[in-house]
Amino acid sequence: MTTTIVHFLVNGRPERAEFRDDCSAAEVKALFWAAAEASPRHVLKIFASDGRRMNISPKMQANDPESVYRLELVAADQSRVGMLQELDSMEDRLQHLESRVMEEVGGELLCDLKKQVESFKKKLESVEHLSWMGLFKEHGHQELSQKPKSPELSEHEEQLQVRRKYLDMSSLQVTEEVRELLKTPIFDNWQWEKAEMLMLLQVMFTDLDFLSAFHIKLDVLQNFLFEVSCHYNNIPFHNFRHCFCVTQMMYGLIWLTDLRSKFTRIDLLIMLTSALCHDLDHPGYNNAFQINAQTDLALLYNDISPLENHHCAVAFSIMAKPECNILQNLSNENYKLIRGGMIRCVLATDMVRHNEILTQFRSLQPEFDFSNKEHKEVLMKIMMKVSDISNEARPMSVAEPWLDCLLQEFFNQSDTEKLKGLPVSPFMDREKVSKPSSQTSFIGFVLLPLFSELTKLFPCLQQHIVEPVQQALKYYSDLERAGREETSREEEEETSREEEEEEEETSRE
Secondary structure, eight states: OOEEEEEEEETTEEEEEEEETTSOHHHHHHHHHHHTTOOTTEEEEEEOTTSOEEOOSTTOOOOOGGGOEEEEEEEOSHHHHHHHHHHHHHHHHHHHHHHHHHHHTOHHHHHHHHHHHHHHHHHHHHHHTSOTGGGGGGGTOOOOOOOOOOOOOOHHHHHHHHHHHHHHHTTSOOOHHHHHHTTSTTOOGGGOOHHHHHHHHHHHHHHTTHHHHTTOOHHHHHHHHHHHHHTSOSOSSSSHHHHHHHHHHHHHHHHHTTGGGTSOHHHHHHHHHHHHHTTTTOOSSOHHHHHHTTOHHHHHTTTSSHHHHHHHHHHHHHHTSGGGOTTTTSOHHHHHHHHHHHHHHHHTTOGGGHHHHHHHHHHHGGGOOTTOHHHHHHHHHHHHHHHHTOGGGSOHHHHHHHHHHHHHHHHHHHHHHHHHTOOOOGGGOTTTOOHHHHHHHHIIIIIHHHHHHHHHHOGGGIIIIIHHHHHHHHHHHHHHHHHHHHHHHHHHHHHHHHHHHHHHHHHHO
16 A cells, blocks of 8 residues: 655645545545545635646645645535525425414414524524534634635626636646546546536547537537536526536546447437536426426426426527537538437436336347447437436445435425425425435435446446445445434333333322
8 A cells, every 4th residue: 555645735834644545535535624624515626836726536646845735625605505595495484384373373473483483594694604613613623714705796797707717727738637537437526616617528528529520619619518507507406516417427438338439429429418408497396396386397398398398498599599509510410410319318317207218228238239220329318317317326425415405406396395285296305305215215226227227238337336326325224224223212212201201100199
């Protein structure tokens, strides 16, 4: 085992980290989080002495005190978004409760209830402005120094700022280490800002040689990628970061399975662009909600995959703009091929069609033929589905925060369903679902069968997607078992206390 020593500055303070090459990525990050006096809720960035952005991983290059790296701490904004949505949800529930309480018990109790909710809301709002370490000041920790708060930017101003950053860095070279990690499921999306993710998406399109093959001008690609990012909403899960993760997983699968030697370049463009566009303008409420609430999308698409049809429509409306049309130099025939392929791939992400597509793929497996058009189209759908729900194939430090985001979006939907009197999706009900229970059934009945079937065609994927998912299933199964045992123990203790109280009461009589 070799030991790597990294010298770096954090807040102007010299530090050093030592780790062995058999450490996990999570263990290495923990060292840097500790040095920055931060938590996993914060994003860490490290830069080489020449200004290059580096990836925090066990493969980091050692350095000496004369060529120190620079570590920067960036507060993650995901929790802030979640907090605001929780407050909005609380206000909706308060209005619902207010009308019921007025009817049943009158105004006095209502005033008291409102005071309690306002008090709790103020506490939540104040926590939003504290650093993670600030919550533990009473235990002797130092609060992180905070920069003066900059004026709030409008959404349009934020987008322009992202665009400027992206274009400024678009001419920079991405390190070979990052390029190689980008081709694997262990890539950590949480380390990258929006402008940087756009840059990495540009790298994917460039490295697969799409620009020269399809005569795509660089500025048109940049306009397209930026416009796509603007059409993802600021919601807990189905946001631009999710779009990036799905596209990066698709990119990784293309390299891991050597699809470049089996598919045409048009096929690869369809797959990568479908992944990029697959959740455009997602509202945070699923198809069941759209249909039950009779939304405009459900009416427009006759209750048939309303979200997926909408994602496709938004994608091609973006490409209808000449400055964003990455397909403008293709023949009509190739344009139709790509449009048809993208529609098939994006519609395949509707989970209502999961069993149909998986069964179809299973039937082709014994004699799968890469030169057969039907076989190839089914495989493209499977690759799209795997990429879309691939978070559990990633390291736990990357995957688990995504589960928190997903449950938050689910709970927001079920809260709204209750308020509107709509059918409540059982797997989204905050009163019935826990993290372990939500994952054990999903991994066991959806992920593993799907991933295992793809691995039959590509055995090399066993270590990359099946084994990590099996480990995740064991992790959540153990948590679920421990939770049941704890509940059982509490129930036994409660029963024992009640029996003791009854005996005491009997003896007094």
